[in-house]
Amino acid sequence: MKRLALFACFCLALAALAAGCGGSGGSSSGGGEFSAEANAACTTANARVAALPRPEGEAQLLPYVEKTEAIVVGLEREVTALGGSGDAIKAYLAGLEESAQVLNKMSNAARSHNLGAVGELASQLAEIGLARLASAAGLGACAKAPAVQP
Amino acid sequence: MSGRRLAPLVVLLALAAGAVGVARATTGNTAGFPPPKQVVPAEIADPFEGRYVVTEVGRGANVRSGEMKIELSDNGKGPAFLVGGLQLYEYGSAGQLEIGLFSLYPFSAVSGGVSAPLLSQGVLQTTLGQLKLLSPRDETGLRGELSQHGSPPAPIVFKRLGENQSVNGSPPPAKQLKETDEEPDAPGWGASAAEYEGEYELTDAAPDPAKEAAILAPVIVVAQGFGPGGVPVSGGTMTVSGGDSPSAELILEAGGVSSTYFLTDLAWRGDQRVAKVRGGSSSGPVVGSFEGRQSGDALKGTLEAEGVRYDLSFAHRG
The missing domain is CATH 2.40.128 (Lipocalin)
Incomplete structure (x- = not known):
């Protein structure tokens, strides 16, 4: 009877562990609940970015970049607060943080009408590879681009 | 010094x-x-x-x-x-x-x-x-x-x-x-419709920098549009029609987004090719302009639309 109880405990522990493995690539992510909430946060943030009016002139560039920066900063805080763990999650959060920093530089460049720097900073953003980091963290919705209407 | x-x-x-x-x-x-x-x-x-x-x-x-x-x-x-x-x-x-x-x-x-x-x-x-x-x-x-x-x-x-x-x-x-009085003003993109009608294929497609950018994709596309190199176009086709009102339908893939533009008021002078760019349809609002130069079957130019600039190179496939 004692052995049966131990076996049952072992099975329960395995089940609990399995439930906690929501991420991919061998990294812990804090559970399926984390993934679901992080994906929901990303979906909301993507919708907010998609709703931003596309700048039709340089005068509209700065507010566009600033608003995108605010959304990315908010997303990073929200996902951080969800308490995910594991290397892949940390890498994704670091990617968001770096994105926010580059967007801040881009805002400054747009403010001083330095469009050459704006273009260069766009390349830096692309090099972060945020979708790849999100996929590695098992956050499918976070890997998607906002559905901007042309 | x-x-x-x-x-x-x-x-x-x-x-x-x-x-x-x-x-x-x-x-x-x-x-x-x-x-x-x-x-x-x-x-x-x-x-x-x-x-x-x-x-x-x-x-x-x-x-x-x-x-x-x-x-x-x-x-x-x-x-x-x-x-x-x-x-x-x-x-x-x-x-x-x-x-x-x-x-x-x-x-x-x-x-x-x-x-x-x-x-x-x-x-x-x-x-x-x-x-x-x-x-x-x-x-x-x-x-x-x-x-x-x-x-x-x-x-x-x-x-x-x-x-x-x-x-x-x-x-x-x-x-x-x-000067402006020497801008292209002859209708179409050539002396006869047969010269310019047909399918055009993009010849300088580049990898899409926003493909792996997730939430950052739109701002990358916008920012590159204001930068010196324009937005890298990853694919595109153009169909040019002659007739009384020469026009073109242009589909561009850039930043993970496919955009369709309608070119009207096609005009030419020498090797210059220009057009108005409209959104939605050939009778839609003017959202930009196209300026290019024709050399044989190659058409190179710049399209500016909705605040975004694309440097384009096409080959006329007939």
């Missing part, structure tokens, strides 16, 4: 005797100016510093050739500020060549670059015009607009001179750019 130190700023340029009918000229006096009230921020100002020669200018400016020097002066009394000198060989009313010497001061930051009035030289400085310069896309030169004596702004292009380069006071004639 330190790039940020005010150098001796009156540079005598030995003119080739008889080349323009004058013996000597300078790029103008740029010394002795006090710090302006508004100083152009260093990140904008620094790339303009250098010596230049005019390579292209709008015909309406009546400029044959010219040189320019822009320096950063720290003057020891505050932040460094831009000051420049401009020497233009201009055609007078009777067609004779005259020399115009101007100081460029004070520079101010404007949309896309800097601007400075053209000041006459001497005790009583008067403003004779305005020079706007766009922030340089690379190290090779500058583009801008020159207006003098109340005339409409004319495009002007400068080539940067190297440290040891000199035109010996005799800058070569600048290419005269066509």
